[in-house]
Amino acid sequence: MGNPLLEAREARWARRLELARGLGAGGSLLSLTLRLPAPLRVGREGAGLGQGLYAALRRASIDAGLGPGRGEFRLSADGPEGYLELDVGLAEAKELALGFEEGHPWGELADLDAMGPGGSVLGRAELGRRPRSCLVCGAEAAACVAGRSHGLEEIRRAAEVLLGGPLGPPGTRAASGAAAPELTLGPRGPWAGAMGESSRAIGEAALRALVAEAAAEPKPGLVSPSSRGAHLDMDYGSFLASAAALAPWFETFARLGRGFGGREPDELLPSLRAAGLEAERDMLAATGGVNTHKGLIFSLGLLCAASGLLAGRGERLEAGACARMAARIVRGICERDFAGLAGREAATLSSGERLRLGSGLGGARAEAEGGFPSVVGASLPRLRAGLSAGLGRGEALVDALLVLFGQVEDSNVLARCGPEGLELLRSSSARALGLGGMATEAGREAVAAMNEEFAARRLSPGGCADLLALTAFLAELPG
Amino acid sequence: MKAIKDSVAGSLESSDVLVTLRPSSEAAVSLQVESIVMKQYGRRITAVAEELVAATGLSGASLRIQDRGALECTLRARLETAIARATA
Numbered sequence: 001m002g003n004p005l006l007e008a009r010e011a012r013w014a015r016r017l018e019l020a021r022g023l024g025a026g027g028s029l030l031s032l033t034l035r036l037p038a039p040l041r042v043g044r045e046g047a048g049l050g051q052g053l054y055a056a057l058r059r060a061s062i063d064a065g066l067g068p069g070r071g072e073f074r075l076s077a078d079g080p081e082g083y084l085e086l087d088v089g090l091a092e093a094k095e096l097a098l099g100f101e102e103g104h105p106w107g108e109l110a111d112l113d114a115m116g117p118g119g120s121v122l123g124r125a126e127l128g129r130r131p132r133s134c135l136v137c138g139a140e141a142a143a144c145v146a147g148r149s150h151g152l153e154e155i156r157r158a159a160e161v162l163l164g165g166p167l168g169p170p171g172t173r174a175a176s177g178a179a180a181p182e183l184t185l186g187p188r189g190p191w192a193g194a195m196g197e198s199s200r201a202i203g204e205a206a207l208r209a210l211v212a213e214a215a216a217e218p219k220p221g222l223v224s225p226s227s228r229g230a231h232l233d234m235d236y237g238s239f240l241a242s243a244a245a246l247a248p249w250f251e252t253f254a255r256l257g258r259g260f261g262g263r264e265p266d267e268l269l270p271s272l273r274a275a276g277l278e279a280e281r282d283m284l285a286a287t288g289g290v291n292t293h294k295g296l297i298f299s300l301g302l303l304c305a306a307s308g309l310l311a312g313r314g315e316r317l318e319a320g321a322c323a324r325m326a327a328r329i330v331r332g333i334c335e336r337d338f339a340g341l342a343g344r345e346a347a348t349l350s351s352g353e354r355l356r357l358g359s360g361l362g363g364a365r366a367e368a369e370g371g372f373p374s375v376v377g378a379s380l381p382r383l384r385a386g387l388s389a390g391l392g393r394g395e396a397l398v399d400a401l402l403v404l405f406g407q408v409e410d411s412n413v414l415a416r417c418g419p420e421g422l423e424l425l426r427s428s429s430a431r432a433l434g435l436g437g438m439a440t441e442a443g444r445e446a447v448a449a450m451n452e453e454f455a456a457r458r459l460s461p462g463g464c465a466d467l468l469a470l471t472a473f474l475a476e477l478p479g
Numbered sequence: 480m481k482a483i484k485d486s487v488a489g490s491l492e493s494s495d496v497l498v499t500l501r502p503s504s505e506a507a508v509s510l511q512v513e514s515i516v517m518k519q520y521g522r523r524i525t526a527v528a529e530e531l532v533a534a535t536g537l538s539g540a541s542l543r544i545q546d547r548g549a550l551e552c553t554l555r556a557r558l559e560t561a562i563a564r565a566t567a
Contacts, residue, residue, distance in 0.1 A: 006489075006556055013490030033492070111493050121491060131515070142515050142548035145494050 005038055008078035016115055019083055023117040028093035030069075032057055032082035035111040035135065036159060039152055041079030045167040050080025051245075051286075053110045057084065059248050060100050066092070068252060068278050073285050090116035091127075098129065108135060108162055135159065197311040199258055202304050203251025207243060209300065209473035210293070213465060214239040216397035218447055220405075220428075221454030222465050229451075230460040238287045245286035246293060249279035253301040257308025265309065265328040272305055272329070294350075295364045296466045302326045302368055303473055319474040320376055327371035334365050354415065363411040364463065372470060374407040379471040386438075387475075395438035398447065400471050402437060404464040405429035412462035421459050428453070482540035486564035489549075489557040496549040498561040503541045508532050514546035527551060531558045540565065 012031070020029050034041045034050055054073050061084065062068050071084040086093050097112035104110075114122050124131055134144040135158045144150060159167055214236060217224035225236045252275055260268045279297045284290070306325035310317055341353055367374065379400040386396030405425045413421040432446035454460070482502040489497045503509065510532075512524050524546055532542070542561075546554070 003556055006553065006560075009490050009492060009495055010488070013492060013495075035493070113492065140516075142493070143519050146516050146520055146548045146550060148550065 004077040005042075008076040012076060012078065012081055016083070016113075017119045019085065020115045020117060020119045023085065024087070025117060026087060026089055027117060028086050028088060028090045029115045030057070030084040030086065030093055030097055031113045031115070032080075032084070033111045034079050035109055035132075035141075036079075037152060037155060038079070040156055040159070040167060042077065046079045047075050049106075049109065049163075049167060050075070050082065053106055054080070054082035055245070055248055055282075056104060056106065057082070057100055057110070057112070059251075060104060061086065061096060062252055062255070064096055064099070066096060068275055070278065072281070090114055090120065090122050094122045094127065098124070098127075101132070106163060109159055135162075197307075197317060199251050199254035199308055202254035202307045202311070203247065203249075205476050206250035206253075206300055206304050206473055207247045208476075209469045210243040210246070210296070211240070212393060212397065212472045213469035214243065216394040216401070216468070218451045219398060219401055219465065219468075220447060220450035221460045222462070227451065227455075230455050230458045234287065234290045234292055238290055238292050241286045242283050242292040245282045246279055246297065249275065249282065249297070250301065250304045252279075253304035254308035254311075257305035257310075258312035260305075260309055260312065265306075265325060266331045268305060268309070268329050269333070272301060276301055293466075295463065296469055299326075299364055299368055299372075299466055299470055300473060302329060303470060305329060307477075317477050319380060319477040322474065322477060323371045323376050327369055330365070330368045333369055337365060364466065367408075367467070372467070372474075374404060375467055375471050375474060378407050379404045379467060380474055383471050383475050389439065391439060397468060397472060399433070399437040399439075401464060401468045402429040402433050402447070404467050404471075405461060406433070408461075408464050408467060410461045410463035412460055417457060417459050421457070424453075424457070424459065425461060425464075480536050480562075480566045481538050482562075482565040484565055486561050488560035488564065489553075491545060491547055494548050494550070494553070496547060496554050496557050497545040498557045499543040499545075500561045500565040501541050501543075502539055502565070504539070505541075506538055508537055508539075509541040511541070511543045512546070513544070514548075516546070516548050520546075523551070524554060527554055528558060531555065531562070535559075535562050535566075537562050537566070 012033075016029065016031050023029060032050070032054055034046055034053070036046065040046060051073065054071075058068055058071060066086050066088050069084045069086045071082060073080070073082040075081075086096075094114040097114050101107045101110055101112055116122070132141045133139065134141040134150070136150045136154055137144065156167060214223065215225060217226060219229065222229040223231055223234055223236055223239055228235050253272060256271050256275060257268065262268065276297050279301065280294055283293055283297065303322060303326050306322050306329060307317060309329075310321060310325055315321065338353070341349065346354070382403045383396050383400040386399045387393070391399070406429045409422060410425065413425055417424075428446070428450045432443050432450060435442040435446050437443045438447065482500060484502065486500045487497065489495050491497050510525065510528055512521060512528070514521055514524055524544060528542065528544060549557070
C-alpha cells in the first residue's frame with residue numbers, strides 16, 4: 001500500500017476487531033482518535049493532545065460510574081489512538097462517547113467509536129442523533145472533511161480556540177514559544193492542614209507529594225531535576241511524565257475508598273489492585289516502559305484510598321489514622337502474597353518478591369502492613385521538625401530522606417548492591433545527619449559526597465524515595 | 480485481471496472507507512456504494528471506482544464500498560489495495 005498513514009489505520013481497525021472479538025457478552029470497546037487533519041494529528045502536539053483526551057475520557061468513564069475500564073494508548077503513524085474496554089453494553093458505551101464528544105470542553109477534538117462483541121458498531125444515525133458538525137463552520141463535518149473545505153491553519157485556529165491555548169496537551173496555557181515557567185516548590189512553612197477531604201483534593205495532594213519528592217535535591221542515588229542519580233534509564237522528565245499519567249489515578253483510589261460500602265477495610269483491596277494495575281500500564285505508557293513509580297502506585301494509592309475511606313466515614317483525617325487505616329486495608333498481604341512464591345518462575349517475580357525469597361524481608365508490603373512505621377515514626381517527625389526550624393521544603397525533605405536511609409531495608413539497594421549497600425546507606429546517612437544534615441554546611445557537603453559515591457556504585461534507594469513521597473503526602477495532614 | 484480471492488482494504492473509521500471485493504461468476508464488475516456523504520459525493524465515488532476498475536482491467540468481481548467520508552486520494556488507495564490483494 002505504501003502509505004504509512006493508511007497502513008496504520010488498517011492496523012488500528014484490525015486491532016479494534018481483535019479486541020472486540022475478545023470482549024465478554026456484556027462488554028464494549030471505545031476507541032479514541034483525534035478529530036483533526038493528519039498534519040495536526042501526528043507529531044508531538046497531537047501526541048500530547050491525544051494523551052490528555054484519553055486521560056479525560058477515562059475520568060469521564062469513572063465519573064459516569066462505568067469504572068476505569070481496561071485500556072491501552074499508543075502512538076501510530078496516523079497519530080494517537082486509545083482503546084478502552086468497558087463492562088457495559090454497546091448502547092451505554094456509545095452514550096458515554098457522545099456525552100464526552102458533546103459535553104467535555106475538549107470533546108469536539110475527540111473521535112470516539114463504539115464497538116460491541118464481534119465487531120458490531122453503533123453510529124449516531126442508529127441512535128437518531130444528528131451527524132457531527134464541523135469544528136470550523138458548524139456544517140456537517142463529514143462533507144467538509146471529504147471536500148477539504150477548510151485549510152490546515154483555519155482548523156488549527158479553531159482547535160486552539162477550543163483548547164484556550166496552543167495545540168498540545170490540554171491544560172498547558174503558556175503562549176507557544178514562551179519559555180516554560182520555572183518550577184518552584186512554593187512558600188516555606190508547614191503543610192499541615194493543606195489537604196482537603198474531597199477525592200479530588202486527596203488526588204491533588206498525592207500529585208503534590210510526587211512532584212515534591214522528585215524535585216527535592218540533592219537526593220543521593222536518586223533522580224532529581226539536576227541529576228539522574230544512579231539511573232541510566234530515567235531522568236526528572238520521566239518522573240514528571242509518570243506523575244502526570246498517574247494524577248487521575250490517585251483521585252480514583254480516593255474515590256474507591258470513599259465509596260467503599262463494606263465492613264472490613266480489607267474487602268477494599270481487590271478493587272484497589274485492579275485500579276493499580278491499570279495505573280501501572282498508564283505509567284509505563286507515559287515513560288516508554290520505565291518503572292518510575294510502581295512501588296508508589298501501591299503505597300500512595302493505598303494512602304489515598306485510606307484517606308478517602310476515613311473522609312467518607314466522616315472521621316478526622318490525621319496522618320496516624322490514615323496510616324493505620326492503610327494497614328487494615330492490606331491486613332494479611334505478606335502472608336498471602338508470599339505464600340506461593342517459591343514455586344514461581346524467577347522472571348515473573350517483582351523486586352520485592354525476589355527480595356522476600358532471598359532475605360525474608362517484606363519490602364513495601366511489610367511497610368504498609370505495619371502502618372508505615374518508618375514514615376510515621378521517623379521521617380514524618382523529621383520533616384515537620386525541619387520545616388518548623390525554618391528549612392525550605394526541599395531541604396527538609398532531604399533530611400527526612402537521610403532518616404529513612406538509616407531505618408529502611410531498601411529492597412532496591414539490597415537487590416543491586418547487597419548487604420554492603422545497605423551498610424553504606426546507614427553509615428553515610430548517620431554521618432551526614434550527625435554533621436547537622438541540610439541545616440549545616442558540613443552536612444550539605446557530606447550529602448553531596450554521598451550523591452557522588454551512590455552514583456558511582458549505582459546504588460539507588462528507590463524504596464526510600466517512595467517512602468519520602470508518602471512522608472510528603474502525610475505531612476499535609478495534621479498530627 | 481480476474482479476481483481470484485476475497486479481499487478487504489481500509490476501515491469503517493471516520494474519514495476512511497472499507498472496500499470489500501469478492502470474486503463472482505459474472506464477467507462484469509458489480510458495484511455497491513454506501514456513503515455518509517452520498518448526497519454530495521455519491522456520484523464521484525462511483526466514478527472513481529469505475530475509473531479504477533477500467534484502468535486495472537478488473538473482471539469477475541463484486542465490489543462493495545462503505546464510505547465514511549474518505550478523501551478521494553484515500554478512496555483511490557483503498558480501491559487499488561483491495562484490487563491488488565484480490566488478484567495477487
